[in-house]
Amino acid sequence: MIIEVVRSGFVESRHRVRAIGLGASGDRVIEYGEAGALVSPRSAMKPLQALGMLRAGLQLDGELLALAAASHSGEDFHVEGVLKILGSAGLTEDALQCPVDLPLDPEVANRLLASGGRPSRLRMNCSGKHAAMLLTCVANDWPLESYLDPAHPLQRVIRQTVEDLTGQRIAATGVDGCGAPLFVVSLSAVAHAFRDLVLAEEGTPERRVADAMRAHPEWTSGTTRPEAALMRALPGLLLKSGAEGVDVFAHADGRAGAIKVEDGAVRARVPATVALLRDLDFDAPELAELAAPAILGGGRPVGHVSAQTLTQGRP
Structure with a gap:
């Protein structure tokens, strides 16, 4: 799959995308590029990390469980939710070891700065x-200072959970932007793992994660984010994005997929995901705008982003 950025009739850039699509039965029905190759799914792994925490005794549900699996926009309700989780553990913002940052949402960031606010760990x-990691540690009487160490009991549980759900041994362990361990597996393995989350029996830890995220999409991303828009447009869809051009999704009927923009271009991610969803016969009116976002010049539309799938990868 190729994502083209067109400005004033000229193809400004092209981005190659790897993708895998699974049918309702779980069979691979679409493949662009080598979906079995290793990737670093980045924040797309957060639902599996949240599952590992539930398996270790984390007691969260609803929007706060969705927040535990989130790459949130740093809106006020996200901050309030983080403070609730910390408060239930008897902790404050000082216990967080994620970096200080501004909200992802530009408007929220601008309002924060205009009112005299500053970057913080809560807004990251x-x-x-x-x-949620800290709350899990408190529940198990595990050390708090080293909760991001790959050898910490929490991270060992999460690693085992990732291997269980993906069916693969982790090929490599790195450090994510937030400081937590990140795991390298294949793109296809993550798609299958998401499928297992949505198809699990109701009430299981797997379904609790999937159901919380689907019921509260704004808590897993933000009120204006395309991830939330896609989950609202396609009821039953679980979707999580990751840095460097990753999206993974699964639907209640068993269809699932994952994409990786090879050069990590953020602008190509959502159109590629929409193209794969359409390949899997999903449709909704909201997909049209997300499939071809406008390119602006001087504040007005002068081009678009679109997916080119001239040779469809059907096994």
């Missing part, structure tokens, strides 16, 4: 995950 997009 991974603070919900970090707060």
Whole structure:
């Protein structure tokens, strides 16, 4: 799959995308590029990290569980949720080890700065995950200072959970932007893992994660984010994005997929995801705008982003 950025009739850039699509039965029905190759899914792994925390005794549900699996926009309600999680552990913002950052949402960031606010750990997009990690540690009487160490009991549980759900041994362990361990697996393995989340029995830890995220999409991303828009447009869809051009999704009927923009271009991610969703026969009116976002010049539309799938990868 190729994502083209067109400005004033000229193809300004092209971005190659790897993708895999699974049918309702779980069979691979679409493949662009080598979906079995290793990737670093980045924040797309957060639902699996949240599952590992539930398996370790984390007691969260609803919007706060969605926040534990979120790359949130740093809106006020996200911050309030993080403080609730920390408060239930008897902790404050000082216990967080994610970096200080501004909100991901530009308007929220501008309002914060205009009112005299400053970057903080609470506003950092991974603070919900970090707060939930700390709460899990408190529940197990595990050390708090080293909760991001790959050898920490919490991270060992999360690693085992990722291997269980993906069905693969982790090929490599790195450090994510927030400081937490990140795991390298194949793109296809993550798609299958998301499928297992949505198809699990109701009430299981797997379904609790999927159901919380689907019921509260604004808590997993933000009120204006395309991830939330896609989940609202396609009821039953679980979707999580990751840095460097990753999206992974699964639907209640068993269809699932994952994309990786090879050069990590953020602008190409959502159109590629919409193209894969359409390849899997999903449709909704909202997909049209997300599929071809406008390119602006001087504040007015002068081009668009679109997916070119001239050779469809059907096995």
